[in-house]
Every structure is written in C-alpha cells, then in structure tokens.
Amino acid sequence: MVTPASADGATADHDTSAPPPLIELRAIRKSYGGKTRGPDGKPLPTTEVLRGVNLAIRSGEFVAIVGASGSGKSTLMHILGCLDRPTSGEYRFAGQNIAALNADELAWLRRVAFGFVFQGYHLIATESARENVEVPAIYAGVPMAERAARATALLTRLGLGERLDHRPGQLSGGQQQRVSISRALMNGGHIVLADEPTGALDTHSGAEVMTLLDDLARAGHTVVLITHDRDVAAHAHRTIEIRDGEIVSDSQDSAGASHGHGARASFASPALLDARAFMAAMQDGVAHTASFLAETREALRAAWRVLWINRFRTLLTLLGIIIGVASVIVMMAVGAGTEKQVIEKMASFGTNRIYVIPGGDNPRGPGGTLSMADVDIVREVPNVGMAMPFLATYATARYGNVDAQAALWAVTEDAPTVLNWKTSRGTFFTADDERRLATVVLIGKRMREKLFGEADPVGRYVLVNNVPFQVIGELEEKGASSGDSDDDNVILMPWSTGARRIVGTTNLSWISVLIDRLDLADDTEKRITAALDAAHRVHDFQVYNRAASVKAQTETQSTLTLMLGLIAAISLVVGGIGVMNIMLMTVRERTREIGIRIATGARQRDILRQFLTEATLVSGVGGVLGVVCGLAIGAILIAVGAPAIFSVRAILGAFACALLTGLVFGFMPARQAARLDPVVALASE
Numbered sequence: 001m002v003t004p005a006s007a008d009g010a011t012a013d014h015d016t017s018a019p020p021p022l023i024e025l026r027a028i029r030k031s032y033g034g035k036t037r038g039p040d041g042k043p044l045p046t047t048e049v050l051r052g053v054n055l056a057i058r059s060g061e062f063v064a065i066v067g068a069s070g071s072g073k074s075t076l077m078h079i080l081g082c083l084d085r086p087t088s089g090e091y092r093f094a095g096q097n098i099a100a101l102n103a104d105e106l107a108w109l110r111r112v113a114f115g116f117v118f119q120g121y122h123l124i125a126t127e128s129a130r131e132n133v134e135v136p137a138i139y140a141g142v143p144m145a146e147r148a149a150r151a152t153a154l155l156t157r158l159g160l161g162e163r164l165d166h167r168p169g170q171l172s173g174g175q176q177q178r179v180s181i182s183r184a185l186m187n188g189g190h191i192v193l194a195d196e197p198t199g200a201l202d203t204h205s206g207a208e209v210m211t212l213l214d215d216l217a218r219a220g221h222t223v224v225l226i227t228h229d230r231d232v233a234a235h236a237h238r239t240i241e242i243r244d245g246e247i248v249s250d251s252q253d254s255a256g257a258s259h260g261h262g263a264r265a266s267f268a269s270p271a272l273l274d275a276r277a278f279m280a281a282m283q284d285g286v287a288h289t290a291s292f293l294a295e296t297r298e299a300l301r302a303a304w305r306v307l308w309i310n311r312f313r314t315l316l317t318l319l320g321i322i323i324g325v326a327s328v329i330v331m332m333a334v335g336a337g338t339e340k341q342v343i344e345k346m347a348s349f350g351t352n353r354i355y356v357i358p359g360g361d362n363p364r365g366p367g368g369t370l371s372m373a374d375v376d377i378v379r380e381v382p383n384v385g386m387a388m389p390f391l392a393t394y395a396t397a398r399y400g401n402v403d404a405q406a407a408l409w410a411v412t413e414d415a416p417t418v419l420n421w422k423t424s425r426g427t428f429f430t431a432d433d434e435r436r437l438a439t440v441v442l443i444g445k446r447m448r449e450k451l452f453g454e455a456d457p458v459g460r461y462v463l464v465n466n467v468p469f470q471v472i473g474e475l476e477e478k479g480a481s482s483g484d485s486d487d488d489n490v491i492l493m494p495w496s497t498g499a500r501r502i503v504g505t506t507n508l509s510w511i512s513v514l515i516d517r518l519d520l521a522d523d524t525e526k527r528i529t530a531a532l533d534a535a536h537r538v539h540d541f542q543v544y545n546r547a548a549s550v551k552a553q554t555e556t557q558s559t560l561t562l563m564l565g566l567i568a569a570i571s572l573v574v575g576g577i578g579v580m581n582i583m584l585m586t587v588r589e590r591t592r593e594i595g596i597r598i599a600t601g602a603r604q605r606d607i608l609r610q611f612l613t614e615a616t617l618v619s620g621v622g623g624v625l626g627v628v629c630g631l632a633i634g635a636i637l638i639a640v641g642a643p644a645i646f647s648v649r650a651i652l653g654a655f656a657c658a659l660l661t662g663l664v665f666g667f668m669p670a671r672q673a674a675r676l677d678p679v680v681a682l683a684s685e
C-alpha cells in the first residue's frame with residue numbers, strides 16, 4: 001500500500017504507478033480583508049485564516065477535522081468543497097489542479113463529487129423534503145421520474161418515508177439533518193463534507209446522525225467531518241487537529257496507514273480517480289444537462305411556488321403591469337372605435353368635396369358673386385368629377401292648410417352623387433327638368449312628416465312660396481344634423497327653377513365640387529383657385545377643401561391614440577420597475593437559497609435562468625390579468641354604448657410588452673443572484 005502524502009505534501013512525489021490521493025492540498029493559504037472595505041470605507045486589515053495547510057485525503061477515508069471555533073475549519077471545508085478558492089497554494093483533486101477549472105467545471109465537480117451537510121441544515125424552506133433532496137439531481141439533468149424515485153428511496157432509507165412532502169419547517173432538527181444527508185447522497189455523495197452536522201441537534205438526534213455518517217463511511221463514502229467536539233470526532237478513523245489556520249496534528253502520521261478502506265475505495269467513482277478519465281468525464285458532465293424544455297419547466301414550477309407563497313405582495317407589485325396592459329388594450333380599442341366613428345361620419349358628409357364660396361378673405365374687399373359661368377370653369381379643372389351650383393335659402397311650404405318652414409336647396413341632377421343622398425320614394429329630377437324649369441320638388445323626411453304625416457307624398461302638389469310644385473320624391477333620412485339646421489327638413493328643386501321662380505337671382509350660394517382622387521385634393525384646390533382668379537381678375541371667393549380638414553381631423557385622432565399609447569407605455573415602465581423591485585427583494589431574501597443551490601451544483605446560468613423565469617412569470621401573470629381587465633373594461637364600455645373595437649394585435653402586443661418588461665427589468669436582479677459568492681450566500685440569514 002502506498003504511503004499517503006505526509007503533512008509536507010509539497011514534497012510528495014508522483015509515481016505514475018501510484019494513484020494520486022483523492023484530495024491533496026499543498027501549502028493552502030486563505031486570507032480575508034485587504035481588498036474588501038469595511039463599513040468605515042477603509043480596507044479591512046488582512047487576516048490570514050489558513051496558513052499553509054498541507055493535507056491528503058484518500059478515497060474512502062473517514063476524517064475528522066477538529067479545532068476550536070474560529071480556527072479555520074469551515075474555511076477549509078469550503079475550499080475542499082470547491083465553494084471557495086484559496087488565496088495561494090495548490091488544490092489537486094484526483095491529481096487535477098482545481099485552479100485550472102472554470103466556474104461551470106467547478107459546478108460539475110461539486111455536483112458529482114461532493115455532498116454538503118451543514119450545521120444549519122440549509123434546506124430550501126419553500127420546497128418539500130423530497131424536492132430538497134432532488135435539487136442536486138435537477139442540476140445534473142436527471143429526468144424527473146428517476147429523480148423522484150431516487151429521492152424517495154433515499155429518504156425512506158433514512159427513516160423519512162412518511163415525511164416526503166413535509167416542508168423543512170414541519171420537520172424536527174434531526175429530521176432536517178437527515179433530509180440534508182439524503183440530499184448530499186443524491187448524486188452519489190462520493191465525498192460527504194459535514195460541517196458541525198450535530199452542532200444544532202440534541203444528544204439523541206446527534207447520535208443518530210453520527211450513526212448515519214458511520215454507515216456511510218463503512219459503505220465506502222469518503223467522509224470529512226468537521227467538529228469542535230472531540231467525542232464526535234472519535235467516530236472518525238483519522239483525526240486532524242487545526243489551530244489558528246495550521247494543522248497541528250494528524251492521527252495518521254502516528255498511526256501510519258491503518259484502516260483497510262483502500263479495498264472499498266473503488267466505490268468513489270473510479271473514473272474520477274483516473275487522471276485521464278477525469279478530464280473526459282468532466283467534459284461530458286459539463287455538457288450534459290437536461291433539455292431546455294425540461295429545465296424551463298423546472299424553473300417555471302419553482303417560480304410558481306415562490307409566486308404563490310408571496311401572492312399578495314406579488315399582486316400589488318403587478319398592479320403597474322396590469323394597469324399598463326389593460327390601458328393599452330382599452331385605449332387602443334376606444335381609439336380605434338372613435339376613429340372609425342369619425343371616419344364614418346366624415347364619409348357621410350363626403351370627404352372628397354371642395355366648396356367654392358363667394359366673398360374674399362377681406363370683409364371690406366369686393367363682395368364677389370359666383371355664377372353658372374364659374375361652375376363651367378370649375379368643371380374644366382382636372383380631377384374635378386362634378387361641379388354643382390348650390391343655391392340655399394328658406395321657404396314656406398303649404399299643403400292643404402298645413403304650413404311649414406323649410407330649407408330650400410336649388411341644385412342639379414348631380415345632387416344624389418354630390419350630396420351622397422338617395423331617394424327613398426319616387427325619383428330625382430333630371431337634366432331635362434333642369435332645362436324646362438320644371439316645377440318639381442323632392443322633400444326630406446321631416447318635411448314629409450310635417451305636411452303629409454305617414455302618407456306617400458309622391459304625385460301631390462304643394463305650394464312653395466305660393467308657387468305650386470309637384471312632389472316627385474322623398475329623400476332618405478340623413479339623421480345627422482349639424483348645429484340647428486335639420487338636413488331632413490328640406491326641399492330640393494332644380495337649380496334653374498329655384499333661381500328664376502323662387503329666389504329671383506342666379507347668384508350662387510356656393511359651388512359644390514366632387515373630386516375624383518382624394519390624394520390630389522390640395523393640387524385641385526390650387527388649380528380651381530387659379531382658374532377662378534384668372535376669370536374674376538380679383539380674388540373675391542374662397543375655396544374650402546373638405547379633404548384637407550378630414551385629413552387634419554384624422555391626424556388629431558392618431559395623435560390622441562399615440563398619446564394614450566404613451567401613457568400606457570409609461571405604466572408598463574412603472575410596472576417593470578415594480579418587477580425589478582420585487583426581484584431584487586426576492587434575491588435578497590433568498591440569498592441563502594441561492595448559496596444552497598450553488599453548493600449543490602447549480603451553474604451561474606441555472607441561477608440566472610431561475611430568476612429570469614420568475615421575473616418573466618411574474619410579468620406574464622400581470623399581462624394575463626391585464627388582458628382580462630382590459631377586455632372586461634372594454635366589454636363594459638361596449639355595453640354602455642361607447643365606441644370600442646378590440647384588436648388582437650393590440651392585445652398580443654400589450655402582453656408581449658409585459659413579458660419583455662419582465663425579462664428586461666428582471667435581468668439585473670437575476671444576474672446579481674447568479675454572481676453571488678456561494679460562501680457569502682450560505683452565510684447570509
């Protein structure tokens with residue numbers, strides 16, 4: 001049998017025929033302070049906690065490290081377990097220099113080689129006993145069913161078969177410690193590192209735990225037991241005493257190679273002990289993780305657990321996102337609804353219209369008149385579809401002994417198109433009626449009601465300003481009344497008849513122009529102005545472009561929608577800050593949990609994913625609640641009669657924004673969590 005490395009490990013000589021010790025420390029030093037600053041801002045004085053520790057532990061040994069409180073035992077254990085790096089010196093694991101390994105590789109080593117048992121148990125409070133035991137296997141990528149079976153078997157073997165679903169808080173100290181031992185064994189637990197495992201336990205539970213460790217050592221596990229209690233240390237086969245960061249005695253030096261544990265050493269994953277196989281195993285192990293889907297599902301499950309436990313706090317934090325998403329949906333719906341309403345209203349007035357009105361800009365300037373000659377000039381302008389003379393006045397109509405005041409519009413046969421107005425009864429007058437100065441009229445619905453009640457007016461005669469006219473049709477109800485004029489209380493007659501027989505002037509009230517292409521409206525307006533200017537030689541008219549005002553109105557509308565969207569965006573940002581706040585709080589509250597997860601083999605990216613998943617889930621829940629609220633408010637608005645049109649794009653967009661907010665604002669806290677130093681994290685409350 002090969003003599004184990006002496007206390008002076010630095011001189012150990014590597015014979016290729018002899019396997020290297022499982023663990024070999026050479027001149028390990030660890031100091032705190034120097035760089036880190038204390039509360040007063042000055043660098044803390046450097047304290048050297050380990051001062052040149054040389055130690056070799058062979059596979060299958062049961063070693064106790066004893067020493068007074070503060071002698072550096074825990075610091076040594078953190079270094080042994082790859083939770084901490086020494087300030088100087090060399091740590092060889094199975095002959096490999098650990099200093100060369102990156103963070104992922106160290107995580108792998110913790111996962112496959114070590115199992116930690118702490119004085120304070122260090123269980124995750126929100127998870128059940130079985131889930132706690134499963135944690136190391138999650139990070140090793142063991143499938144769910146296999147994991148659960150192994151955890152159940154381990155807990156049952158340790159006498160906790162009845163307590164699988166209990167939370168740590170529902171277990172006694174001794175039971176919690178047995179859960180943590182099960183967890184240490186989950187991935188094999190080749191090396192069990194136990195730091196004062198009985199420190200917090202009563203005598204009976206302490207004895208039980210020690211029996212368990214004895215059993216493990218007998219079964220071939222390498223056990224490193226740290227204690228200040230010599231009685232506890234007596235269980236071990238080898239006792240190393242540490243004082244002020246230095247090894248002062250090692251029972252093996254005096255006793256020589258004693259126990260026949262070498263025979264069972266093969267238990268501790270033989271592949272790991274072969275220097276060549278070690279690297280290959282590591283490459284495999286680092287690369288092997290569960291599928292992305294399985295990992296995400298795992299992260300979602302854990303995230304949901306935490307959310308549910310803190311549901312009230314989470315809900316409050318989510319208000320920002322809920323309000324943001326709901327307002328995006330409602331505002332978009334109302335915006336779209338109002339816009340549609342405005343456009344419909346505009347369309348009923350006619351958007352592709354230009355009006356030429358007599359009278360210049362200057363009220364003291366020339367009065368100006370428009371005549372039929374001007375209508376002919378306008379008709380020649382390109383893009384003008386129709387130009388219609390319009391003579392508007394008031395008249396009295398009489399039927400039998402009923403008198404009624406009405407608006408009188410003298411127009412041409414183009415009116416149905418230009419005014420976008422159809423007849424509901426009878427027919428419109430024709431170009432022939434226009435030429436013959438025919439005494440025919442059409443009446444609006446209100447007019448008909450006043451004169452004829454519900455009777456059909458077509459064919460009857462009415463007196464308009466005492467001139468008899470035959471009613472040849474009734475106009476469809478317009479409904480929309482602007483100001484105090486009622487479009488349905490109207491009489492329409494041929495322009496020529498109206499001008500000659502009723503009004504007695506051929507001066508037009510205005511010219512209504514229908515243009516073919518709306519996009520050329522501005523150009524057409526200019527051309528009409530130019531043509532009339534040329535004919536009149538003075539600018540004694542005004543051109544009013546309906547299309548332009550519609551455009552302006554829709555622009556106002558979209559500005560409004562944009563503003564509403566901006567308000568919604570602001571509430572999303574506020575929501576995002578809420579998410580960031582709750583995540584920072586979560587990370588702070590769960591620092592020790594993060595330490596536990598890292599100690600059991602989680603990589604930085606596992607922690608990052610866990611907290612990002614939580615942030616995204618939080619905001620996703622907020623998004624869903626926001627969508628529900630938004631739809632509910634919108635439904636109420638619709639029920640009340642407000643214009644609202646839901647758009648799937650707005651709903652999906654708002655939800656996606658919420659998710660994105662969670663990702664963006666959750667990233668910083670998640671990265672903070674992933675970068676925690678495991679030793680510091682484990683020590684936190």
Ligand code: ADP
Nearest residue numbers: 032033049067068069070071072073074075076
């Ligand atoms: P033991 O486990 O033997 O009681 P520790 O290894 O926990 O001792 O601590 C050894 C010494 O190192 C103590 O004096 C302690 O104050 C100091 N120490 C431990 N951790 C830190 C740290 N993070 N920063 C500064 N000093 C530390």
Ligand code: MG
Nearest residue numbers: 073074075195
């Ligand atoms: Mg300690």
